[in-house]
Amino acid sequence: MVASATTKPGESHSAKMKWHLGSHVRRKGLWFRLRKVLLCVLGLYIAIPFLVRLCPGIQAKLIFLNFVRVPFFIDLKKPQEQGLNHTCNYYLQPEEDVTIGVWHTIPAAWWKNAQGKDQMWYEDALASSHPIILYLHGNAGTRGGDHRVELYKVLSSLGYHVVTFDYRGWGDSIGTPSERGMTYDALHVFDWIKARSGDNPVYIWGHSLGTGVATNLVRRLCERETPPDALILESPFTNIREEAKSHPFSVVYRYFPGFDWFFLDPITSSGIKFANDENVKHISCPLLILHAEDDPVVPFQLGRKLYNIAAPSRSFRDFKVQFVPFHSDLGYRHKYIYKSPELPRILREFLGKSESERQH
Ligand SMILES: *[C@@H]1O[C@H](CO)[C@@H](O)[C@H](O)[C@H]1NC(C)=O
Numbered sequence: 001m002v003a004s005a006t007t008k009p010g011e012s013h014s015a016k017m018k019w020h021l022g023s024h025v026r027r028k029g030l031w032f033r034l035r036k037v038l039l040c041v042l043g044l045y046i047a048i049p050f051l052v053r054l055c056p057g058i059q060a061k062l063i064f065l066n067f068v069r070v071p072f073f074i075d076l077k078k079p080q081e082q083g084l085n086h087t088c089n090y091y092l093q094p095e096e097d098v099t100i101g102v103w104h105t106i107p108a109a110w111w112k113n114a115q116g117k118d119q120m121w122y123e124d125a126l127a128s129s130h131p132i133i134l135y136l137h138g139n140a141g142t143r144g145g146d147h148r149v150e151l152y153k154v155l156s157s158l159g160y161h162v163v164t165f166d167y168r169g170w171g172d173s174i175g176t177p178s179e180r181g182m183t184y185d186a187l188h189v190f191d192w193i194k195a196r197s198g199d200n201p202v203y204i205w206g207h208s209l210g211t212g213v214a215t216n217l218v219r220r221l222c223e224r225e226t227p228p229d230a231l232i233l234e235s236p237f238t239n240i241r242e243e244a245k246s247h248p249f250s251v252v253y254r255y256f257p258g259f260d261w262f263f264l265d266p267i268t269s270s271g272i273k274f275a276n277d278e279n280v281k282h283i284s285c286p287l288l289i290l291h292a293e294d295d296p297v298v299p300f301q302l303g304r305k306l307y308n309i310a311a312p313s314r315s316f317r318d319f320k321v322q323f324v325p326f327h328s329d330l331g332y333r334h335k336y337i338y339k340s341p342e343l344p345r346i347l348r349e350f351l352g353k354s355e356s357e358r359q360h
Pocket residue numbers: 083084085086108111153
């Protein structure tokens with residue numbers, strides 16, 4: 001008892017001391033750790049450009065983003081699970097060792113007839129007088145992505161066939177992604193459609209990175225004198241360098257010394273161009289550009305700039321070139337233009353009435 005009585009004050013004193021000491025050590029520890037984290041972040045910030053420069057494949061991966069599968073749990077073999085009960089899934093083989101997954105949605109008015117039908121029935125349907133839209137999707141995700149599916153629904157309700165596919169390396173399509181490969185896959189599907197579509201118009205619709213594939217394809221088609229009936233570019237850029245420079249990913253490095261050398265030259269040296277601005281000078285068919293003013297991924301100015309390059313181009317002298325902006329108040333951003341109640345009218349005025357409407 002006595003001992004404890006005499007030691008108690010001392011104990012509490014030393015406990016207090018310890019506490020003071022402890023908090024001091026802790027605070028120092030915290031600062032030390034914070035400094036360590038900051039140094040690491042700074043180190044990474046400086047290391048990343050060198051890494052990208054040394055491994056240009058990183059930039060290619062970031063552009064294609066084919067490994068990002070959103071939404072993840074979609075069975076691409078079952079488009080009906082995405083609310084597409086008038087869609088058939090099948091596979092084409094553009095080249096040896098390359099297989100691509102295709103979705104073909106028929107005009108919505110026929111959805112009842114389509115129940116339980118096989119690929120042959122769908123292929124034959126391409127010949128019945130309805131226009132066809134070949135849809136080329138952007139990077140990341142698959143042909144089953146939400147905003148894509150919503151657009152197929154809108155277009156099919158307007159009486160169009162929609163044929164879309166995953167480029168090699170995307171979704172369940174087999175092969176290694178490359179700009180050449182994507183363009184080749186698109187060409188293969190276009191020819192496949194043309195072999196079955198008779199006199200029906202075939203339109204090409206590209207979105208985002210898919211606009212780069214679309215102009216590559218249409219330039220090639222014009223050069224071989226088999227142009228499509230129209231080209232529609234939704235949220236296009238001018239070329240991949242300008243797009244990469246304005247992409248939100250680049251914001252933190254925009255003022256990094258040597259940005260172009262570190263981040264843009266590796267893209268070019270990987271052979272990735274997606275030169276919409278060059279391609280449009282060699283394209284001769286009607287061109288419609290759709291772009292939302294509040295697009296955070298491909299800035300509106302790039303779409304407008306592309307229009308300003310295309311409109312005066314001699315290649316379009318016999319064709320209309322139209323630019324349709326969507327006001328930022330509408331909130332369509334990068335992938336929601338399909339929501340526009342104006343879209344049916346815009347398409348009808350630009351493409352003309354679809355064959356089925358003409359018959360009525
Ligand atoms: C099938 O799809 C069509 C077109 O989108 C729709 O109008 C219809 O209600 C759907 N039917 C069923 C049973 O879900």
